[in-house]
Amino acid sequence: MRIVVVNNFFPPRVGGSAHMSASLAEQFVSEGHEVLAITAAYQDAPPEEERGGYRVVRLPAMKMPQLGLSIDFDMTFASVRPGNWRKLFRLLDEFQPDAIHLHGQFFDLSWMAGWYAKRRRIPLLLTIHTLLISDNKLYGTVFRMLDAMLVRPILGVLKPRYVILDKLGVDYCVDRYRTSDANSEYFPIAVDTEHFDKPLTRDVRAENEIGDGPLIVSLGHVIPLRNRLPLVEAMPAILEKYPETKVIVVGRVYHDAFIKRAEELGVRDAFVVKGAVPKDDVPSYYAAADLVAHDLNGGCGTASLEAMLSGTATIASAEIDNYPGIELHNGENILFVPPDSPDAVRDTVIEMLDDPVRRAQIAKRQSAMVRDNFGLDVVAEEHLRTFEKMISDAPKAPRRKGKK
Structure with missing residues (x-):
């Protein structure tokens, strides 16, 4: 198959969707398929390169201005740059894809490639990564309006088949986009297990x-859906029992309410805010930690699964049936807390710090669970089967003249 992978976020940009889309692309190549990745220009990354056995093309893009708000997304838009529509269509006509895999429902590159797929009658798969949710009433209202007035009408025209990664995403997509079993696949997040078999790159504690004090790592971009507030509000009690505890927050800070709250509670000195780090350094942060706490507002995403895989006990706020068909058992292969519950975070952190033997046992079971169910090879195979079925079921359109 010839598969096009489209994501505004793509390495060297860091983030869960960027890493997942790149890892899947490389896995597709390893399975004998041809891949073209299309993304937006980012910093000094070259306009075109070969990586992992496939071609990456970065289209010129305009960066969204930073407005100084408590939530400022580092987003770029390719559709507004002159000539990009024509360049994208030419690239795709030359490649002649059998299927197109979009990552992210509210990025303009997804809409552009989706429009191409609709016109050429090419099977279109869309993975939903980020949910437009915020506890802030104003932002929440704006996000819901964007979904209702812009995203859902566009998806209604493109009519992709959806890949939804967890129960939170299922509930969200049913509510916002009217998805159903008829137009959706429920695949877990893909985790690159080989990446965590490599030697560590840093000594995080020394740096x-x-x-030797307790260390909690909280890794992932800080957005309203993952605002770190439950962890901040749990820290006074944690520090009372374990006063040397530190928290390293790794990831770009788009939503800084947790810093302000830490200052109000007098625990700001316990937090080390690192910003984004290279993908190769991520295992070092997990290896240095006693606990990982990232998804505390609902869900269990890529960063939490990678932490579990690494062999570090991980706390998340998800439900037992978060991943259809995958058995999660609180206190055995995961540490669950209710969403937005500082008290539960406090109690779980202290309980795990009190009992390092049990903490290590849970971490070991977490690692095995992720390796068996979320491995990149397992999840990629599910995608490939879906592509094959979509291609076989799709009406055949005449091939346009191209390089094939």
């Missing part, structure tokens, strides 16, 4: 002068 941050943390010593």
